[in-house]
Amino acid sequence: SAVISQKPSRDICQRGTSLTIQCQVDSQVTMMFWYRQQPGQSLTLIATANQGSEATYESGFVIDKFPISRPNLTFSTLTVSNMSPEDSSIYLCSVGEGANQPQHFGDGTRLSIL
Amino acid sequence: SQQGEEDPQALSIQEGENATMNCSYKTSINNLQWYRQNSGRGLVHLILIRSNEREKHSGRLRVTLDTSKKSSSLLITASRAADTASYFCATDDGNNRLAFGKGNQVVVIP
Numbered sequence: 143s144a145v146i147s148q149k150p151s152r153d154i155c156q157r158g159t160s161l162t163i164q165c166q167v168d169s170q171v172t173m174m175f176w177y178r179q180q181p182g183q184s185l186t187l188i189a190t191a192n193q194g195s196e197a198t199y200e201s202g203f204v205i206d207k208f209p210i211s212r213p214n215l216t217f218s219t220l221t222v223s224n225m226s227p228e229d230s231s232i233y234l235c236s237v238g239e240g241a242n243q244p245q246h247f248g249d250g251t252r253l254s255i256l
Numbered sequence: 257s258q259q260g261e262e263d264p265q266a267l268s269i270q271e272g273e274n275a276t277m278n279c280s281y282k283t284s285i286n287n288l289q290w291y292r293q294n295s296g297r298g299l300v301h302l303i304l305i306r307s308n309e310r311e312k313h314s315g316r317l318r319v320t321l322d323t324s325k326k327s328s329s330l331l332i333t334a335s336r337a338a339d340t341a342s343y344f345c346a347t348d349d350g351n352n353r354l355a356f357g358k359g360n361q362v363v364v365i366p
Contacts, residue, residue, distance in 0.1 A: 143301075173352055184344060185299075185356040200353070234298060238352050242287050242306055245346075245354060249298035 144169050144237055146248035154254045160223045163251045165235035170215035173238040175245070176208070180231045188233075191218040225255045266361040275332045277360040279345035280325075286350035288321055290330050293342045293359075302330070302343075335364045 145168040155161055165174065174191040189197040189210055197210035212218040222229055234250040267275050279288070287306045291299040303319045305312045305328065312319045318331040332339055342361050346354040 146298075148298075175353070177354075184358050185346075185354075187353050187355070190353065236299075236354075240352070241350070242304065242348075244289060244301045244304045245352070246301055247291075247299040 143244070143246045144171055146235065146237060146246060148235060148248035148251050150251055151249065152252040152254075154256060155225055157226050157255055159225055160221055161225065161253065162219050162221045163233055163235075163253075165218045165220070165248055167216045167237055171237040172215075172240050174212060174218045175236045175238070176210060176218070176220045177234045177236065177247075178231045179234065179250070185234065188220070191220075191235075222253065225253075227255050230254050266363070268363045268365065269335055271335060271337055271364055271366050273335055275335050275339070275362050275364075277330050277343055277362070279328045279330070279357050281328075281345075281347045281355075281357075282326065284349065285323075285347045287348045288319075288328050289346045289348065289354065290317075290319060290328075291344045291346065293344065294340075299344070332362075335362075337364050337366045340364045 147166045149164045176188040177185040178188055179185045187200050188203045189199040191197050191210050191212040193212045207223050209221045232250040232252050234247050236245045236247045238245040269275055285307055287304050289304045290302040293299050303314050305319050305321045316333045321328045340363050342359045344359045345357045
């Protein structure tokens with residue numbers, strides 16, 4: 143399976159600031175996704191990162207808060223904007239290769255907002 | 257998207273014992289996937305079972321799927337201390353967007 147690298151692995155940020163998380167894959171992949179895992183909770187899909195076009199956001203998530211880029215088939219970024227303590231979570235990217243193929247996840251970015 | 261939901265239990269078992277956890281979901285699925293997460297790190301993919309499959313094995317793991325009951329189970333046989341982790345099921349409705357269950361925490365005591 144593809145090797146997925148996320149940067150940074152963790153960060154502590156001040157409220158009101160923004161942070162961009164990078165997801166790099168070692169091979170071209172069809173689909174890339176971004177998930178959030180709040181403390182002690184399960185994962186929730188934020189959006190599908192579409193190559194060369196705007197991301198597709200799930201209900202409850204908006205582009206102004208979580209802008210996403212995907213300039214090519216191996217790279218995507220998620221920005222968490224104007225952060226508040228409620229944004230403290232693990233953010234994970236995943237990649238998929240189509241129908242009935244497993245999705246694989248990066249190690250995640252643990253974000254704490256003070 | 258539909259939500260996979262595990263039975264809300266934390267399992268604590270002795271090394272060598274079997275661990276079983278269950279997952280239920282609400283709507284039609286294309287496949288169901290099980291993942292392991294160690295200490296809040298990334299997820300490791302364990303098994304994918306398609307909607308037309310009833311059982312699947314991978315090493316010490318056995319997954320069943322009952323689409324009539326909209327439920328799945330994950331069995332870990334002969335558990336080891338290294339199996340201590342959180343286990344999540346996730347359903348794919350055919351659009352490759354995963355809906356995760358709440359997760360089961362398993363502690364294997366050496």
